[in-house]
Amino acid sequence: MTEHRLDQPDRPWMIRTYAGHSTAEKSNELYRGNLEKGQTGLSIAFDLPTQTGYDPGDELARGEVGKVGVPVSNIRDMEALLDGIPLDRMNTSMTINATAAWLLALYIVTAEHQGASEDQLQGTTQNDIIKEFLARGTYAFPPAPSMRLIADMIAYTVENVPKWNPINICSYHLQEAGATPVQEIAYSMSNAIAVLDAVRDRVDPSVMPQVFARISFFVNAGLRFIEEHAKLRAMGILWDELGRERYGVEDPKLRRFRYGVQVNSLGLTERQPENNIQRIVLETLAVTLGRDARARAIQLPAWNEALGLPRPWDQQWSLRIQQVMAYETDLLDYPDIFEGSKVMDGLVEELLEGARAEMAVVAEQGGAVEAVPYMKAQLVESHRERLRRIETGDQVVVGLNRYQESEESPLTADAEGGILVVDPAVEAQQTAAVAAWREQRDQTAVDEALAEVARVALSEDENIMPATIAAARAGVTTGEWSAALRGAFGEYRAPTGVGESASADHDDAELEALRDEVDRVSEALGRRIRILVGKPGLDGHSNGAEQIAVRARDAGMDVVYEGIRLTPSQIAASAKQEGVHVIGLSILSGSHRELIPSVIEALNQAGAGDVPLVVGGIIPDQDVPELEAAGVAAVYTPKDYDLTRIIREIVALVAERGGVAQSA
């Protein structure tokens, strides 16, 4: 035996693909195909209505059904989704948060119908609400009851579904929202503390070590893969410390830092999208290179994520990347290759120091729940800095701000531009299917089950899971379960972080000139240019909208920032009430073809049809003519990275519509 080789190569990590779209049946077909291709676990992507607790047919679900994932509205959908997949042996990750208790209940009842018992079930519910408030936006309930639901699920699974990971503390989405490595570590660790403290109030102290051991993480890995690897080692050290010191976990095995990963999507480009493949490969090194901080499960984005939804072939390509790394290379043959590395140890030390300081700031504010506004503002600020570096060229992005010249890409040459287009008929079909489901079920049993869910929700210390599982059996729908809890808990709108964002510290000449123009046009109009910025639909990825809002303010505009999850009629009412000169909407979920025409119709009805509308987000080229024909004044996509130019064009649009002459 030698010190530099393992006796036996390690087993590969769990190989997954984040997938789901259109309907349960279509997604089932996709899962079976992926498993045949050698995928070793499932990763379910739910659509936004399922994630936020609305049924197809709800006004807020419009345009979103089956888009970024699969719609699951009741037990029949869940059974169709997992048909022919043996749940006693499968390891399933579900990206579900606000409605996690509900989807876990559907999963448990599906397994029950297959003959599998709760203690056989393996998998993960994402179930991390703090990062939804900070970065992803699919929350449904206020912070306190949301934390209670998480604590209930952990308490329930530790006892009844012991192999289940009831929560994945997510640093992934923080990086997508602009977090630095230090922020990613500090905020996710603070988040874990808030969760563990909440559970501690609801379980017997003797089970806390088991609770601690069931907490896993979902992290991100960016292109600076050496530093990113150091980040994971630092997280492992902090986690071990936390277990020992704060929660008194004696057994080192129970203190092991376990994480799954999806590598970075924020850095993937719409221009020369083939380059994304090498980005994904390099990012994967960050989470596989060093044995002491290697991922337990990996899923990779597809090369075309900045363009639209990936097709099965695109996802297969990412699956094959993992398989080449796991089965063709010698990655798994050695002990930790960074042991004793001065560079690695130094990087880890730096990150630990930064993270501890930032964790102290969060703790001072009363912990992660109370510090949501602070952390949110910090993320907006970090993302602003990141964009500034890309704009100025301080940060090179090949194909975007450097080496832009390119041959025509054959990858995007097909009629649909190299992406998946969900059949627009899916929404109507699913709406009809939910209606039919309601017709055939025992309504009395449903009413009783919902009343019980509401009763338990309002109780002080009863666990929500048994009533939720009973509701799944009784035929309750996702929207009904969520409505019962919304009734009990109330609704909530999370802080936006934009108000606290500092104004530009780099007064470049371009921005100065733009301010002069904003002043000139504002004077001619009689009022400072006002823009309404917000996000229609259920997509909560708000960082694009936030950055536009901050830059518009820095250019001298008055910005009414309305946040996420807006219906077309809300946008129209706001535009009218606020007397804005222009509206900017951001959509990343692919629902623009349904939502934008509805917004325009609502604006006309509200008497604000003359207010120009610009749209930004992941909008495929081929959809642009249709949007423009519907009355959209301009469309911006990820390739438009120069925010100042976008604002300049918006000012010109306002001037033109307001009859303000061009400056001499």
Next chain:
Amino acid sequence: MTPNAGAELGGRLAAGDLSAAPDALNLLESSAAADQPERVSLLAATSPAALGHEPAGHVVGITGPPGVGKSTLISALCKALREQGRTVAVVAVDPSSKRSGGALLGDRARISFDPADDGLLIRSMAAGDRLGGLARPTRDAAAALSAAYDVVVVETVGVGQSETEVAEVADTVCVVVQPGSGDTLQFIKSGIMEIPDVLVVTKSDLGVIAQRARRDLNSALRSLGARDTKVVAVSALPPASGISELLAAVEAHHASCDLAAERSSRRRSQALAEFGELFGRRGLDALGGRRAALKTVAELDSGLDVPGLVAALVVSAKLN
């Protein structure tokens, strides 16, 4: 603006037509020279002189430091008021950036509203480059909207000065503080901050800390002899608590004050301030100095709106 737009919009507001509010606010915010006569007629049409009585709407000022939970509180207040069937207009003022002149108006994102509900208006306003005090459009908006809405909420941000500013327009001033923030207590004790009509302690779900904050504020107020100021603890996050107590405290203050006298006194001092801004020392001298000016303005019709009072002062001073 079309001719007579100001009078028309003002007339509609006076008649309780809430759909006139957005356009009326656009006009009140306008600094274009061509819009000024219309702006003046709009205000005249909603003035006590035109209505024959003080506008019935209760103007409630809500102020406090950033991050204290004002928008969430206002969201809960609006919901409670709408449930009582009362119409509400919220004017949410946020600071403007000194550097760019622009402003991020983020309150709307935190206030829940039903777009089908015509009885709730939310309007964000930038504070602009004011020289102390509220920007003119905010004052005008409060005056005009109070002719149409049952309750007008004016929200401002800050510590130490903002309550003085919002008192320029509000019949009832509420200062919002969160438990554990000693600043407000210090400001009150040292006299930097004027004593508000109602003090609201948010985040009462924090329990002991909130109770202690409430007690400390009460004892500070008592030591200053301010026995009438109510301290209310609320939790605006659903399930909200303390909202009906807050509404009751606001109502009680409203019932106890001499509205007509206070409002006309506010209008007079604003008019004098605006006159001073426009004509400076020379203008005041033309009225016979500051004391004489105060006397002159006090003799003018108490139902005149601010532009009306300024115009009357100009006539008295023989400046035009």
